[in-house]
Amino acid sequence: MAMVKNIVGIVSCSGEDLPEGTISRIATRIVLEKLRPDETATICLPLLLAGSEDERAFARVFPTIAVDGCDKRCAEVGVKKYSGKPVATIVVSEIVKKHPRLKVKSRDNLSDEEKELANIIAETISKKVDEVLGRKSKAV
Amino acid sequence: MSKDGKIFVIPCSGIGKALGTVGRTAMYEVVEKLRPYDATTVCLPLLTIGDEAALELVRNNPCISVDGCPLQCARKNIEASKGKLAASFIVTDVLRENKKLKPEAVTELGPKGLKLSSILAQKIARKIDEIKGR
Numbered sequence: 001m002a003m004v005k006n007i008v009g010i011v012s013c014s015g016e017d018l019p020e021g022t023i024s025r026i027a028t029r030i031v032l033e034k035l036r037p038d039e040t041a042t043i044c045l046p047l048l049l050a051g052s053e054d055e056r057a058f059a060r061v062f063p064t065i066a067v068d069g070c071d072k073r074c075a076e077v078g079v080k081k082y083s084g085k086p087v088a089t090i091v092v093s094e095i096v097k098k099h100p101r102l103k104v105k106s107r108d109n110l111s112d113e114e115k116e117l118a119n120i121i122a123e124t125i126s127k128k129v130d131e132v133l134g135r136k137s138k139a140v
Numbered sequence: 141m142s143k144d145g146k147i148f149v150i151p152c153s154g155i156g157k158a159l160g161t162v163g164r165t166a167m168y169e170v171v172e173k174l175r176p177y178d179a180t181t182v183c184l185p186l187l188t189i190g191d192e193a194a195l196e197l198v199r200n201n202p203c204i205s206v207d208g209c210p211l212q213c214a215r216k217n218i219e220a221s222k223g224k225l226a227a228s229f230i231v232t233d234v235l236r237e238n239k240k241l242k243p244e245a246v247t248e249l250g251p252k253g254l255k256l257s258s259i260l261a262q263k264i265a266r267k268i269d270e271i272k273g274r
Contacts, residue, residue, distance in 0.1 A: 012155055013183070013185045014153035014155060014164075014183070014184065014185060015183045015185060016150070016151060016153055016164065016167065016181050016182070016183050016184060017181055017182055017183045018183065021183060025153065025155055026247055028155060029155065029246050029247045030247075033245075033246075033247070042155055042156060043155075043156065044152065044153070044154045044155050044156055044160065044213060045155075045184075045185050045188060046152055046153075046154075046184050046185070046188055046213035046214060046216075046217050047154075047211060047213050048188070049188045049213075049216070049217055049220065050211060050212070050213040050216035050217055050220075051211065051213075069183075072186065072189075072191065074183065074185030074186055074188065074189050074191075075185065077189040078185060078188045078189050081189065082188075107168060108165065108168040108172065
Protein backbone atom coordinates (compact mmCIF):
# COMPACT_ATOMS: atom_id res chain seq x y z
CA MET A 1 0.00 0.00 0.00
CA ALA A 2 1.44 3.36 -1.05
CA MET A 3 1.93 6.09 1.53
CA VAL A 4 0.40 9.47 0.69
CA LYS A 5 3.38 11.78 0.73
CA ASN A 6 1.84 15.23 1.05
CA ILE A 7 -0.73 14.56 3.79
CA VAL A 8 0.04 13.97 7.45
CA GLY A 9 -2.39 12.00 9.63
CA ILE A 10 -3.15 13.30 13.10
CA VAL A 11 -4.73 11.02 15.69
CA SER A 12 -5.82 12.56 18.97
CA CYS A 13 -6.45 10.63 22.18
CA SER A 14 -9.74 12.45 23.02
CA GLY A 15 -9.26 11.54 26.72
CA GLU A 16 -12.75 12.16 28.10
CA ASP A 17 -11.65 11.99 31.72
CA LEU A 18 -8.97 14.69 31.62
CA PRO A 19 -8.88 18.36 30.59
CA GLU A 20 -5.71 17.56 28.65
CA GLY A 21 -7.75 15.14 26.50
CA THR A 22 -10.14 17.93 25.56
CA ILE A 23 -7.19 20.19 24.76
CA SER A 24 -5.62 17.52 22.49
CA ARG A 25 -8.90 17.15 20.64
CA ILE A 26 -9.45 20.90 20.17
CA ALA A 27 -5.80 21.49 19.18
CA THR A 28 -6.07 18.73 16.58
CA ARG A 29 -9.21 20.31 15.13
CA ILE A 30 -7.50 23.74 14.99
CA VAL A 31 -4.73 22.19 12.88
CA LEU A 32 -7.20 20.33 10.64
CA GLU A 33 -9.54 23.28 10.14
CA LYS A 34 -7.33 26.36 10.32
CA LEU A 35 -3.58 25.88 10.43
CA ARG A 36 -2.88 23.03 7.98
CA PRO A 37 -6.25 22.12 6.38
CA ASP A 38 -4.75 21.00 3.07
CA GLU A 39 -1.94 18.96 4.57
CA THR A 40 -3.65 16.96 7.32
CA ALA A 41 -6.28 14.25 7.84
CA THR A 42 -7.62 12.49 10.91
CA ILE A 43 -9.44 9.40 12.07
CA CYS A 44 -11.26 8.70 15.35
CA LEU A 45 -8.93 6.69 17.59
CA PRO A 46 -11.70 4.27 18.73
CA LEU A 47 -12.44 3.55 15.06
CA LEU A 48 -9.00 1.99 14.68
CA LEU A 49 -10.20 -0.80 16.94
CA ALA A 50 -13.87 -0.87 15.96
CA GLY A 51 -13.36 -0.36 12.25
CA SER A 52 -12.31 -2.53 9.36
CA GLU A 53 -8.90 -3.08 7.79
CA ASP A 54 -9.56 0.03 5.66
CA GLU A 55 -9.60 2.24 8.75
CA ARG A 56 -6.70 0.40 10.33
CA ALA A 57 -4.55 1.13 7.28
CA PHE A 58 -4.60 4.84 8.24
CA ALA A 59 -1.04 5.10 9.56
CA ARG A 60 0.25 2.98 6.73
CA VAL A 61 -1.32 5.40 4.23
CA PHE A 62 -0.42 8.64 6.03
CA PRO A 63 2.67 9.44 8.09
CA THR A 64 0.86 9.92 11.42
CA ILE A 65 1.37 12.15 14.43
CA ALA A 66 -0.20 10.96 17.71
CA VAL A 67 -1.51 13.68 20.05
CA ASP A 68 -1.91 12.45 23.62
CA GLY A 69 -3.36 14.15 26.66
CA CYS A 70 -1.30 12.28 29.24
CA ASP A 71 1.70 10.02 29.56
CA LYS A 72 -0.39 6.88 29.10
CA ARG A 73 -0.05 7.78 25.40
CA CYS A 74 -3.21 5.97 24.24
CA ALA A 75 -3.09 7.51 20.77
CA GLU A 76 0.53 6.49 20.24
CA VAL A 77 -0.08 2.97 21.60
CA GLY A 78 -3.38 2.55 19.71
CA VAL A 79 -1.96 3.75 16.39
CA LYS A 80 1.08 1.50 16.79
CA LYS A 81 -1.06 -1.50 17.78
CA TYR A 82 -3.76 -1.27 15.11
CA SER A 83 -2.42 0.85 12.29
CA GLY A 84 1.31 1.48 12.16
CA LYS A 85 4.07 3.32 14.00
CA PRO A 86 3.42 7.07 14.34
CA VAL A 87 6.18 9.33 13.03
CA ALA A 88 5.90 11.52 16.14
CA THR A 89 4.02 11.87 19.41
CA ILE A 90 3.02 15.10 21.13
CA VAL A 91 2.04 14.77 24.81
CA VAL A 92 -0.12 17.67 26.02
CA SER A 93 0.67 17.21 29.74
CA GLU A 94 4.38 17.66 28.97
CA ILE A 95 3.75 20.92 27.12
CA VAL A 96 1.40 22.12 29.87
CA LYS A 97 4.27 21.80 32.39
CA LYS A 98 6.25 24.33 30.34
CA HIS A 99 3.46 26.91 30.75
CA PRO A 100 2.79 26.99 34.52
CA ARG A 101 0.90 30.30 34.30
CA LEU A 102 -1.80 28.61 32.21
CA LYS A 103 -4.09 26.52 34.43
CA VAL A 104 -5.85 23.45 33.08
CA LYS A 105 -9.09 22.64 34.92
CA SER A 106 -12.14 22.14 32.71
CA ARG A 107 -12.92 19.07 30.62
CA ASP A 108 -15.86 20.68 28.87
CA ASN A 109 -15.93 24.43 28.32
CA LEU A 110 -12.38 25.62 27.83
CA SER A 111 -11.40 28.84 29.60
CA ASP A 112 -9.33 31.52 27.84
CA GLU A 113 -6.18 30.04 29.40
CA GLU A 114 -7.10 26.56 28.18
CA LYS A 115 -7.87 27.91 24.71
CA GLU A 116 -4.44 29.58 24.71
CA LEU A 117 -2.90 26.22 25.54
CA ALA A 118 -4.89 24.54 22.77
CA ASN A 119 -3.47 27.09 20.34
CA ILE A 120 0.08 26.47 21.62
CA ILE A 121 -0.39 22.72 21.14
CA ALA A 122 -1.88 23.32 17.68
CA GLU A 123 1.18 25.35 16.71
CA THR A 124 3.43 22.56 17.99
CA ILE A 125 1.51 20.01 15.90
CA SER A 126 1.70 22.27 12.83
CA LYS A 127 5.46 22.63 13.15
CA LYS A 128 5.73 18.85 13.37
CA VAL A 129 3.54 18.51 10.26
CA ASP A 130 5.92 20.84 8.37
CA GLU A 131 8.90 18.86 9.64
CA VAL A 132 7.35 15.58 8.49
CA LEU A 133 6.62 17.09 5.07
CA GLY A 134 10.16 18.48 4.91
CA ARG A 135 8.93 22.06 4.71
CA LYS A 136 10.02 25.22 6.43
CA SER A 137 7.39 26.12 9.06
CA LYS A 138 4.81 28.68 8.00
CA ALA A 139 3.98 31.52 10.34
CA VAL A 140 1.04 30.46 12.52
CA MET B 141 -13.54 9.95 45.09
CA SER B 142 -13.74 6.33 43.97
CA LYS B 143 -15.42 5.69 40.66
CA ASP B 144 -16.40 2.14 41.58
CA GLY B 145 -20.14 1.73 42.08
CA LYS B 146 -21.05 4.39 39.57
CA ILE B 147 -22.50 4.07 36.09
CA PHE B 148 -19.94 4.77 33.38
CA VAL B 149 -21.10 7.04 30.57
CA ILE B 150 -18.63 6.59 27.74
CA PRO B 151 -18.90 8.66 24.55
CA CYS B 152 -17.05 7.97 21.33
CA SER B 153 -15.83 11.60 21.14
CA GLY B 154 -15.62 11.13 17.38
CA ILE B 155 -13.22 13.80 16.19
CA GLY B 156 -14.34 13.70 12.58
CA LYS B 157 -17.97 14.69 13.11
CA ALA B 158 -19.86 17.28 15.14
CA LEU B 159 -22.14 14.48 16.37
CA GLY B 160 -19.15 13.04 18.25
CA THR B 161 -18.90 16.34 20.12
CA VAL B 162 -22.64 16.22 20.89
CA GLY B 163 -22.14 12.85 22.61
CA ARG B 164 -19.14 14.09 24.52
CA THR B 165 -20.88 17.30 25.66
CA ALA B 166 -23.98 15.35 26.72
CA MET B 167 -21.79 13.04 28.81
CA TYR B 168 -20.24 16.02 30.64
CA GLU B 169 -23.71 17.44 31.37
CA VAL B 170 -24.73 14.09 32.88
CA VAL B 171 -21.62 13.36 34.97
CA GLU B 172 -21.01 16.95 36.10
CA LYS B 173 -24.51 18.40 36.45
CA LEU B 174 -27.46 16.00 36.11
CA ARG B 175 -26.27 12.83 37.91
CA PRO B 176 -22.83 13.61 39.42
CA TYR B 177 -23.30 11.14 42.29
CA ASP B 178 -24.49 8.28 40.11
CA ALA B 179 -22.42 8.63 36.97
CA THR B 180 -18.85 9.12 35.88
CA THR B 181 -16.70 8.52 32.83
CA VAL B 182 -13.47 6.90 31.77
CA CYS B 183 -11.29 7.64 28.76
CA LEU B 184 -12.43 5.42 25.90
CA PRO B 185 -8.89 5.24 24.44
CA LEU B 186 -7.73 3.55 27.65
CA LEU B 187 -10.01 0.64 26.71
CA THR B 188 -8.61 0.53 23.20
CA ILE B 189 -5.09 0.05 24.56
CA GLY B 190 -6.14 -2.48 27.22
CA ASP B 191 -5.39 -0.41 30.34
CA GLU B 192 -6.00 -2.83 33.23
CA ALA B 193 -7.50 -0.30 35.67
CA ALA B 194 -9.92 1.01 33.05
CA LEU B 195 -10.88 -2.52 31.98
CA GLU B 196 -11.65 -3.46 35.57
CA LEU B 197 -13.93 -0.43 35.99
CA VAL B 198 -16.01 -1.19 32.88
CA ARG B 199 -16.21 -4.89 33.71
CA ASN B 200 -17.42 -4.27 37.25
CA ASN B 201 -19.84 -1.39 36.69
CA PRO B 202 -22.76 -0.73 34.32
CA CYS B 203 -21.75 1.22 31.21
CA ILE B 204 -23.73 3.41 28.84
CA SER B 205 -22.20 3.98 25.42
CA VAL B 206 -22.88 7.25 23.62
CA ASP B 207 -21.97 7.14 19.95
CA GLY B 208 -21.99 9.91 17.42
CA CYS B 209 -22.67 7.71 14.42
CA PRO B 210 -23.94 4.22 13.58
CA LEU B 211 -20.39 2.84 13.51
CA GLN B 212 -20.84 2.72 17.32
CA CYS B 213 -17.17 2.78 18.23
CA ALA B 214 -17.84 3.37 21.95
CA ARG B 215 -20.25 0.44 22.13
CA LYS B 216 -17.91 -1.86 20.19
CA ASN B 217 -14.92 -0.93 22.34
CA ILE B 218 -16.88 -1.56 25.55
CA GLU B 219 -18.05 -4.92 24.21
CA ALA B 220 -14.53 -5.83 23.05
CA SER B 221 -13.33 -4.97 26.58
CA LYS B 222 -15.98 -7.32 28.06
CA GLY B 223 -17.56 -4.34 29.80
CA LYS B 224 -21.04 -4.43 31.36
CA LEU B 225 -22.99 -2.63 28.67
CA ALA B 226 -26.32 -1.54 30.18
CA ALA B 227 -27.56 0.82 27.45
CA SER B 228 -26.51 2.46 24.20
CA PHE B 229 -27.34 5.78 22.60
CA ILE B 230 -26.59 6.98 19.09
CA VAL B 231 -26.68 10.73 18.46
CA THR B 232 -28.03 10.27 14.94
CA ASP B 233 -31.18 8.70 16.46
CA VAL B 234 -31.73 11.78 18.64
CA LEU B 235 -31.05 14.06 15.68
CA ARG B 236 -33.66 12.17 13.65
CA GLU B 237 -36.21 13.01 16.37
CA ASN B 238 -35.04 16.64 16.41
CA LYS B 239 -34.24 17.39 12.80
CA LYS B 240 -33.99 21.16 13.28
CA LEU B 241 -31.21 20.84 15.88
CA LYS B 242 -28.25 20.32 13.58
CA PRO B 243 -24.91 21.12 15.27
CA GLU B 244 -22.62 23.63 13.60
CA ALA B 245 -19.10 22.19 13.89
CA VAL B 246 -16.85 19.79 15.81
CA THR B 247 -15.30 22.53 17.95
CA GLU B 248 -18.35 24.79 18.37
CA LEU B 249 -21.74 23.07 18.46
CA GLY B 250 -23.68 26.34 18.37
CA PRO B 251 -27.04 26.85 20.13
CA LYS B 252 -28.86 24.13 18.18
CA GLY B 253 -26.12 21.58 18.75
CA LEU B 254 -26.04 22.41 22.46
CA LYS B 255 -29.81 21.97 22.66
CA LEU B 256 -29.48 18.59 20.96
CA SER B 257 -26.77 17.66 23.45
CA SER B 258 -29.02 18.63 26.39
CA ILE B 259 -31.89 16.53 25.03
CA LEU B 260 -29.52 13.56 24.80
CA ALA B 261 -28.21 14.27 28.32
CA GLN B 262 -31.76 14.13 29.69
CA LYS B 263 -32.32 10.77 27.98
CA ILE B 264 -29.09 9.40 29.46
CA ALA B 265 -30.05 10.70 32.93
CA ARG B 266 -33.44 8.96 32.69
CA LYS B 267 -31.69 5.74 31.67
CA ILE B 268 -29.40 6.05 34.70
CA ASP B 269 -32.48 6.36 36.95
CA GLU B 270 -33.94 3.27 35.28
CA ILE B 271 -30.75 1.28 35.85
CA LYS B 272 -30.69 2.45 39.46
CA GLY B 273 -34.32 1.27 39.82
CA ARG B 274 -35.82 4.70 40.49
